[in-house]
Amino acid sequence: MSIARYPEWQAEAAATLIAPIVAAESGPVLLCLQAVQAHFGYVPGDAVGMIAEACNVSRADVHGVFTFYADLRDTSPPAVPVRLCAAEACQAVGGRKLKTDWATACGEDAELAALTGVDEPIFCLGNCALGPAALVDGELMGCADVARLKGAVTQAQAAVEAS
Numbered sequence: 247m248s249i250a251r252y253p254e255w256q257a258e259a260a261a262t263l264i265a266p267i268v269a270a271e272s273g274p275v276l277l278c279l280q281a282v283q284a285h286f287g288y289v290p291g292d293a294v295g296m297i298a299e300a301c302n303v304s305r306a307d308v309h310g311v312f313t314f315y316a317d318l319r320d321t322s323p324p325a326v327p328v329r330l331c332a333a334e335a336c337q338a339v340g341g342r343k344l345k346t347d348w349a350t351a352c353g354e355d356a357e358l359a360a361l362t363g364v365d366e367p368i369f370c371l372g373n374c375a376l377g378p379a380a381l382v383d384g385e386l387m388g389c390a391d392v393a394r395l396k397g398a399v400t401q402a403q404a405a406v407e408a409s
């Protein structure tokens with residue numbers, strides 16, 4: 247199953263996104279990276295050079311900013327990304343077991359695995375009191391378990407397909 251939610255990379259569209267940011271902001275590298283990711287779902291390698299040129303900085307400068315922020319990605323995201331909190335408070339209330347259970351569920355269901363992609367750990371969602379916490383398609387979930395994660399994935403998938 248494939249559900250597309252971001253347009254394919256287009257340099258012209260990216261240049262259109264970047265130009266007003268560069269014109270209006272000083273030190274706009276991070277804003278440009280965020281704008282490209284918000285539009286295309288990720289920051290392709292081509293965008294790094296484009297942003298460097300537009301901001302009049304080196305590619306290394308842009309790469310440095312890109313690699314500093316773990317939420318910036320250089321590959322297309324899965325249709326419904328699931329990220330499980332891997333920080334200490336969530337680990338203390340079952341986060342490790344949830345991670346194992348989720349991996350098992352994805353291992354048993356190829357469609358679920360393809361839809362949600364690889365769990366990219368995230369470190370504290372600010373929801374420690376309701377751990378284990380997770381993000382499903384960017385939406386925060388507390389007291390997460392496999393059944394609730396699957397339900398949220400189904401809802402998010404339906405929303406993406408309806409949009």
Ligand code: FES
Nearest residue numbers: 331333336371373
């Ligand atoms: S440690 Fe998981 S939300 Fe804070």
